Amino acid sequence: MIKHIVLFKFKENLRSEEKLASIKEGLEGLPGKIESLKKIEVGFNCNPEEKYDLALTAELEDMEGLKAYAVHPEHLKVSAVIREILEERACVDYEL
Incomplete structure (x- = not known):
């Protein structure tokens, strides 16, 4: 099992409550659409006081599953919305 942790910092002048709610809803809707994604x-x-705006933690079957998640069309749809307002991203993946 792989734990995938991502932190996002959004551009102050481009983020809105509506955009942030859309991102959260999109990410939380991915389980069931992506087979290797077990939990998010x-x-x-x-x-x-902290610099990141949003945290995502996900559990995936294995590294192959993580790679499949990264290129899955449903994930790419949400990623496109995130990239519109993204300033910075940090990620860690580790085995459970």
Whole structure:
């Protein structure tokens, strides 16, 4: 099993509550659409002292499953919305 953790920082002048809600809804809708994606959690940062705006944690079957997730059309749809307002991204993947 692979744990996939991603942190996103969005451009201040481009983000809106509507856009952020759309991103969260899109990400949370991926389980069941992508076979290798077993679990996903998405949360907005509630600590204004930290620099990232959104955290995603996901569990996938294995590294091949992570690769399949990355290029899946449903994931790419949400990724396109994220890229419109993305300033910075950090990611860590590790085996459970």
